Amino acid sequence: MLAALEQNLETSASHPAISVRNVSVRFGEGRGEVTALSDVSLDIPEGGFVTMLGPSGCGKSTLLRAIADLVPTSGGDISVLGRSPRQAREGRDFAFVFQDATLLPWRSVIDNVRLPIEVGKKNGASFDDPHKLLAMVGLAGREDALPHELSGGMRQRVAIARALVTRPRILLMDEPFGALDEITRDKLNEELLRIWQETGTTIVFVTHSIPEAAFLGQHVLMLKAHPGRVKDFMKVDFPSGRSLAIRDTVEFITVTARLRTMLEECL
Amino acid sequence: MTDALSNPVTSNVEPNEGFIHRFGEGLQRSLPVILTAGGLLIVWQVGVTVFNVPTFMAPSPTAIAVALYENAGTLWRNVQPTMLEAALGFVFGNLFAILLAIWFVHSPTAEQAVYPLAVFVKAIPIIALAPILVLIFGNGLTPKIIIAALICFFPTLVNMVQGLKSASPAMLDLMRVLSASPNEILWKVRIPASLPFLFAALRIAATSCVMGAIVAEWIGSTYGLGALIIDATFNFRSALLYATVVIAALLAVLLFSLVSLAESRIVRWKPAASE
Ligand SMILES: Nc1ncnc2c1ncn2[C@@H]1O[C@H](COP(=O)(O)OP(=O)(O)OP(=O)(O)O)[C@@H](O)[C@H]1O
Ligand SMILES: [Mg+2]
Numbered sequence: 001m002l003a004a005l006e007q008n009l010e011t012s013a014s015h016p017a018i019s020v021r022n023v024s025v026r027f028g029e030g031r032g033e034v035t036a037l038s039d040v041s042l043d044i045p046e047g048g049f050v051t052m053l054g055p056s057g058c059g060k061s062t063l064l065r066a067i068a069d070l071v072p073t074s075g076g077d078i079s080v081l082g083r084s085p086r087q088a089r090e091g092r093d094f095a096f097v098f099q100d101a102t103l104l105p106w107r108s109v110i111d112n113v114r115l116p117i118e119v120g121k122k123n124g125a126s127f128d129d130p131h132k133l134l135a136m137v138g139l140a141g142r143e144d145a146l147p148h149e150l151s152g153g154m155r156q157r158v159a160i161a162r163a164l165v166t167r168p169r170i171l172l173m174d175e176p177f178g179a180l181d182e183i184t185r186d187k188l189n190e191e192l193l194r195i196w197q198e199t200g201t202t203i204v205f206v207t208h209s210i211p212e213a214a215f216l217g218q219h220v221l222m223l224k225a226h227p228g229r230v231k232d233f234m235k236v237d238f239p240s241g242r243s244l245a246i247r248d249t250v251e252f253i254t255v256t257a258r259l260r261t262m263l264e265e266c267l
Numbered sequence: 268m269t270d271a272l273s274n275p276v277t278s279n280v281e282p283n284e285g286f287i288h289r290f291g292e293g294l295q296r297s298l299p300v301i302l303t304a305g306g307l308l309i310v311w312q313v314g315v316t317v318f319n320v321p322t323f324m325a326p327s328p329t330a331i332a333v334a335l336y337e338n339a340g341t342l343w344r345n346v347q348p349t350m351l352e353a354a355l356g357f358v359f360g361n362l363f364a365i366l367l368a369i370w371f372v373h374s375p376t377a378e379q380a381v382y383p384l385a386v387f388v389k390a391i392p393i394i395a396l397a398p399i400l401v402l403i404f405g406n407g408l409t410p411k412i413i414i415a416a417l418i419c420f421f422p423t424l425v426n427m428v429q430g431l432k433s434a435s436p437a438m439l440d441l442m443r444v445l446s447a448s449p450n451e452i453l454w455k456v457r458i459p460a461s462l463p464f465l466f467a468a469l470r471i472a473a474t475s476c477v478m479g480a481i482v483a484e485w486i487g488s489t490y491g492l493g494a495l496i497i498d499a500t501f502n503f504r505s506a507l508l509y510a511t512v513v514i515a516a517l518l519a520v521l522l523f524s525l526v527s528l529a530e531s532r533i534v535r536w537k538p539a540a541s542e
Binding site: 069094118 | 435437438440441442443444445446447448451455456459460462534535536
């Protein structure tokens with residue numbers, strides 16, 4: 001019976017939060033046409049943490065933006081929690097974290113976190129407490145600061161708190177820590193894992209860093225360029241759990257070495 | 268705009284202490300300019316006396332001071348209409364420019380259709396327009412307000428359009444992910460982002476609207492600083508002429524300071540260049 005229960009959990013856990021079917025995205029027309037994505041299919045499991053790696057210009061941002069209804073697809077289907085990207089966007093199913101924190105510079109930290117509460121259709125949505133979220137990302141006491149008074153890492157934390165305020169079921173992150181130094185990045189990686197475990201949010205996370213992709217992702221999605229296609233969807237498992245210390249273990253280094261080889265093949 | 272105003276100015280210095288502190292600091296900062304101005308006045312005074320320059324060409328600073336004192340009543344009577352015209356011209360010209368800019372940003376067709384006309388208006392020499400407006404609207408306040416407004420209008424339109432478009436693509440993406448309405452994007456992103464651009468234009472407008480009002484008063488007006496300038500010139504009342512110019516400059520400086528004060532209260536953030 002236990003086995004049956006486990007099986008049950010297994011199937012419900014593998015029900016995809018995001019399902020991408022034969023999607024292609026083209027920019028421009030005629031001679032200037034660029035095929036950013038060609039026939040991409042993949043499933044992102046609900047509650048999963050998927051990191052996305054690939055050479056520059058292979059369409060990682062485009063894929064994430066297509067899921068977020070920021071870029072129209074030229075073919076294929078995307079379903080987000082069983083709905084179209086547009087419906088999902090309007091229903092606040094996902095939040096997006098950009099590479100630069102994209103805070104509104106004239107708003108205080110707390111007012112930036114409140115922004116999603118103030119705009120858009122509310123239709124009875126429930127929100128998380130902005131103060132609590134700021135405390136969760138370690139910024140209690142900085143509520144009234146203006147963005148230019150914060151460091152880059154702090155600004156990115158504010159952006160994460162802002163993304164979480166709508167209690168999204170999916171978090172789409174496009175190189176959120178790309179501009180940060182390594183120590184700050186490590187710290188935010190650990191915090192993000194903690195937030196993921198606490199909230200059960202599905203996370204899709206684009207990065208250029210192989211160790212970051214291996215450390216965070218339960219799966220690593222590898223894209224190859226010209227045109228953008230799925231190269232591999234690799235499961236990453238560390239039975240000993242994920243703390244920064246695992247990065248010096250043989251298992252971890254084996255994974256990163258495999259990812260590096262794969263990435264080189266994509267070029 | 269309400270968005271930017273909603274943050275009260277906070278200061279961790281005691282109000283009283285803060286004022287004295289700021290006053291001292293301000294004095295220190297403006298000391299060089301005070302000394303330079305004082306020096307120039309002394310050179311002027313000495314030059315006029317030593318070289319025996321006739322008063323109708325260049326009165327000495329003391330003569331101008333005397334004229335300011337003796338004609339205080341006349342000057343005060345005439346500065347009022349000019350100030351009113353300049354202020355109303357400032358308000359209407361800028362308001363119209365701001366509304367037009369908002370319309371342009373909402374409708375690219377409107378921009379294509381109307382922007383060239385605005386450029387044409389800009390190309391008309393305002394001084395040449397003044398007599399026409401006086402013919403149409405008579406000798407009242409209206410033509411002067413219109414000219415002051417026209418002078419303010421174009422720089423503000425250009426800056427405001429640029430300011431409304433200065434919101435970064437990432438900010439607009441963010442608002443789209445949040446399914447914000449065009450109205451919300453306007454009030455929460457575009458207008459706050461435009462304020463530094465707007466104030467740059469308003470500072471220019473603050474001085475040019477005074478000029479517009481004065482130029483308009485040259486055409487057959489019987490009141491205002493412009494009329495006083497014409498009158499003093501034709502009667503060879505050189506000291507009064509200079510005194511009027513000083514008052515006109517003070518009026519412009521007053522408006523400029525008001526705009527700067529408003530800007531320092533409203534625009535407290537640094538542009539997102541560092542991000
Ligand atoms: N708005 C756009 N208009 C035209 N072409 C675009 C646009 N956005 C992306 N592209 C093109 O699509 C391709 C994929 O771009 P994308 O930004 O998705 O790559 P990426 O994998 O995110 O790269 P990076 O790792 O450098 O961020 C590139 O060739 C790019 O030039
Ligand atoms: Mg990218």
